[in-house]
């Protein structure tokens with residue numbers, strides 16, 4: 571039997587409320603399928619660790635993580651105690667960068683049992699491919715001066731290699747879906763990087779004419795998400811645009827608590843990392859009402875990535891059945907607790 575060595579990082583906030591309780595569901599799924607078992611290795615690296623040690627993870631933290639089949643993470647951030655740029659860049663973004671998890675794949679679709687805030691919210695199904703290694707999230711820049719003359723400069727970095735990689739991945743994905751790729755741009759306002767993005771994505775688009783390709787300015791695209799969400803299949807976007815569009819996708823589904831994500835390493839050198847779209851939700855932490863669906867659906871993406879598609883489908887089926895049954899946390903209109911939703915998914919999985 572295969573054994574999968576998975577690094578488990580609950581992280582902060584609701585990550586700690588959800589992640590540990592999701593693992594037994596996956597163990598049960600593995601037991602039923604009989605072809606694999608999980609070897610969970612927990613790492614409690616988070617803002618508490620930072621306050622004790624002055625860093626978000628040990629100096630050899632990445633070394634320790636490198637030796638796993640995947641990383642299963644909750645969320646990072648405790649903004650009342652540690653500035654976000656320190657906590658996120660010290661753990662989450664550090665792992666994404668150092669492990670070359672260059673793509674962040676974030677599906678969104680209408681789900682039975684959840685009411686979308688959209689008027690036309692019952693028939694959308696799209697995936698955002700977010701460039702995850704560069705773009706607007708760069709460490710290049712700085713601050714200068716004081717008082718009224720104080721300034722800050724932040725440089726965005728775009729490379730041909732990363733743009734081609736993201737658009738090609740979007741194309742591959744679209745080929746197995748509705749054969750449509752939309753690239754998010756803003757070349758009418760950002761005059762160096764975004765025309766570069768447009769040019770390269772159009773070049774990649776020319777390689778495969780079986781896919782419909784469209785460039786849309788991010789402002790119009792955001793509006794279209796609201797008014798005609800069913801017109802999207804695969805959306806490819808820079809790091810910042812993809813970050814924003816995927817919180818929108820989550821909201822369109824009914825709550826950020828249900829949205830999953832995969833940070834993919836595509837060169838096979840390091841593990842990929844699976845974490846839901848949401849953050850640590852400090853406003854609801856410890857109340858037992860955090861929605862675990864996003865973390866569960868994220869687990870489905872991890873299983874799929876590791877080659878256990880059947881287990882992933884089984885899990886997603888159970889998630890959808892529980893939603894349709896109305897076992898829901900308050901963010902999606904229910905009264906169930908985190909634990910009750912997880913128990914319902916566990917029961918739905920069968921034995």
Ligand SMILES: NC(=O)C1=CN([C@@H]2O[C@H](COP(=O)(O)OP(=O)(O)OC[C@H]3O[C@@H](n4cnc5c(N)ncnc54)[C@H](O)[C@@H]3O)[C@@H](O)[C@H]2O)C=CC1
Nearest residue numbers: 645646647648649654826827848849850851854860861901
């Ligand atoms: N990938 C990550 O680890 C991310 C971390 N963060 C960090 O998380 C902290 C909070 O950030 P926010 O901007 O407030 O975003 P957030 O995603 O944590 O919360 C936004 C809103 O969604 C709700 N929410 C989030 N997850 C939920 C769940 N599972 N069930 C029900 N409701 C849920 C929260 O209660 C809040 O009202 C910050 O430190 C931020 O930097 C934010 C986004 C992503």
Ligand SMILES: CC(=O)C(=O)O
Nearest residue numbers: 658662813847848849
């Ligand atoms: C940090 C953040 O907001 C994200 O990765 O989605």
Ligand SMILES: [K+]
Nearest residue numbers: 644645846848
């Ligand atoms: K997260």
Ligand SMILES: [Mn+2]
Nearest residue numbers: 813814817847
């Ligand atoms: Mn985000």
